[in-house]
Amino acid sequence: MLPERRGVFAGSDLIKATDHGLLAVRRTRRSGRRRLLFWIFSFAAIFSVCIATYGFKMFFHGVEEHQSFSSRDVKDVSVELDTREQPKKKPRRARFNPCKVELKDSVEALVEPKTFWNNVKFSLQYIVKENIQPYANHITPRFGGHQTLEEREQSFHAVNQTIHCGFVERFEGFSNIMFDLDTEDKMYMNTCTVVVSSCIFGSSDFLRRPTSKMISQYSKENVCFIMFIDKETLVKLSKEGSVPDEKNFIGLWRIVVVSNLPYEDMRKTGKVPKFLSHRLFPSARWYSIWLDSKLRLHTDPMLLIEYFLWRNKAEIVNVEQSQSCSIIGIRDQWPTNILGHCPVKCSKFSIEMEQFPQRQLFGGAISTSFPLRFQDVSNIRQVPDHQEVFVDPERDESLIIELLDMKHDVADNGSATWFLQDLASEQGAEGNIVTEQSAVFEAEGLGYRNMPSVITTAAAQMAISKGRQGREAQNLVKVYLSNLRLKGVQTDVLITAYEPVFISPSSESARSVGAGLTVPAAESGRTPMADVLKQVVATFRINDWNLFGAAAV
Structure with a gap:
């Protein structure tokens, strides 16, 4: 009986063992399929997220995303994608062909023509002081005086007359003439026979020096x-390192400081x-x-002057760019409200000037402001939400503005250098x-809630390859970086400008701009990237x- 019982038990155990073995094999097969499906779906999900976030990348110098997004940033981005409508595609900008400007090779052969203006001869006198009782009539002083409509209409006629033309003295009891100039500056200006002039008031712009070698x-x-300029602009220029010498020159510019500005609006003051x-x-x-x-x-x-006035026998010329307002006026010294207008319109005057809209x-x-030649990369491919990327494909130059969470462990002094070295390491630069x-x-002007913002700038030269190209395709590039630290909202703003110096024959850039040494910006009529960066920083405004996000609440 025992052997049979054992045999029965043994038989039943064998059956159970066999069933268990089959189930184990089936479970193994099922789990293997599940693992395979899990990895396939995981890879597909990761690939979809990468495509949705970064798109199919078109590489430019330095277009690399900093991996410093906070959880708050990711949430904010996802909510915006779910709730906002897709932005409309930016309209294409109209293309303008350069004007054909055949300037003389040098000034040595220039000969001023005899008088060719067909004007009526007349004399003008200017009202310096008005005979008005300000207190009785409650009249306040004006830089242009108190011209009546009849007097204004009469001033347009080419006859001998005395007109209002600014610089009217204030009434007794008020301060003197507005738009006050230093006596030494007046003496210098009185010696000028041919003048190139410009102005910056309210530190609203960046000082651009004429190209001396041209x-x-x-x-x-x-x-x-x-x-x-005014005193505010002078202080800003001094902080930027542009300090007038003992003769009040910065490069070719003779700096004339104006005090007692006539208007609160700096744009109106600039018209003077x-x-x-x-x-x-x-x-x-x-x-x-x-x-x-x-x-x-x-x-x-x-x-x-020879090309626009003498050669064309013109009295006044406005050179316009891209249908904008007048950007350069060349005229003889008659008052502008007397002369007729003989415009010469150009879609783009690329030889003499570059516009900073x-x-x-x-x-x-x-x-902010920087040259029109920089194209928005977001019109070509998707750009991360924390970046704005612009490129000049003709010169392979790029400009990147990005917002990062503030690096609290990096001191203000030398922060730009730290980010520059971090960028070099991230891109594998040599x-x-x-x-x-x-x-x-x-x-x-960039402080927030009584928290000041500070800025530092650094520049470096390094060998960088585009995208995933190897060392043999590295280009020698000058990199300029400004770090604007917005402490009130705990944000580091990085403004980075890339200027190639040497293009490798193996680089992608060689196809578009050619291999070898690049042409300096000044020689090609373009603003150097160092000055472009200064302009971006000088005009940077937060609207x-x-x-x-939450940091500003």
């Missing part, structure tokens, strides 16, 4: 280059030297050139040599602090 020695000795140069330069009986402060003069002024960033929450490093300056 200006002839004759013009340097016979043409006055006058830059009108623009339209009243015949009052400011009484001895300039020949010609004057007005240059908008957003433009840099790359051509000898006498060559411009205001650009809207991050949906208009931030604005031969990183820091060439410049600035001190810490307070960023005026909506809600961009920074």
Whole structure:
């Protein structure tokens, strides 16, 4: 009985063992399939997230995302994608072909023509002081005086007369003439016969020096280059390292500081030297050139006068760019309300000047200015929400503005250098040599809730390859970086400019700009990237602090 019982038990155990073995095999097969499906679906999900976030990448120098998103940033981005409508595609900008400008090779062969203006001869006198009782009539002083409608209408007629033309003395009991100039500056301006002038008021722009090597020695000795600024702008220029020398020159510009500005609106104040140069330069009986402060003069002024006035027998010329307002006025020294208007319109005057329009960033929450030649990469591919990327494909230059969570462990002094070295490490750059490093300056107008913002700048030269190209495709690039630290919203703003110096034959860039040494910006009529970066920093404005989310609440 026992053996049979054992046999029965043994038989039943064998059956159970066999069933268990089959079930184990089936479970193993099922779990293997589940693992395979799990990895397939995981890989597909990761790939979909990468495509949705970054798109199919088109690599440019330095277009690498910093991996420093906080959890708050990720939540904010996902909510916006779910709730906001897709942004409309930006309209294509109209293309403008360059004007054909055949300037003379030098000023040596220039010969001023005999008088060709067909004007009626008449004399003008200007009202310096008005006979008005201010207290009885409750009249306040005005820079342009108190001109009646009849007097204004009469001033347009080419007859001998006395007119209002600014610089009217204030009434007794008030301070003297508005737009006050130093006596030494007045004496210098009285000696000017040919003038190139511009102005910056309210520290609203960046000082652009005329390209000295493009200006002839004759013009340097016979043409006055006058830059009108106020005290606020002078302080800002000094902080940026542009300090007038003992003769009040910064490069070719003679700096003239104006006090007692006539208008609170700096744009209106800027019209004074623009339209009243015949009052400011009484001895300039020949010609004057007005240059908008957003433009840099790359051509000898006498060559411009010869081409636009003498050769075309014109009395007044406005050169316009991209259907915008007048950007350079060349005229003789009659009052502008007497002369007719003979415009010469150009879609793009690429030889002499480059325009710096205001650009809207991050949906208009931030604005700044830089050249039109930089194209928005978001029109080509998707760009991360914390970045704005612009490129000039003709010169392979790029400009990146990005917002990062503040690095609290990095000190203000040298923060730009730290980010520059971090960028070099991230991109696998070689031969990183820091060439410049600035001190810490307070960023005026960018404080938040009584918390100041500071800025530092650094520059380096390094070998970088585009995208995933290897070492053999590395280009030698100058990198300029400014770190704006918005402490009130705990944000580091990085403004980075890339300027290639040497393009490797194996680089992608060689196809578009050619291999070898690049042409310097000044020689090709373009603003150097160092100056582009300064312009971006100088005009950087925050229009909506809600961009920074909970940190701004």
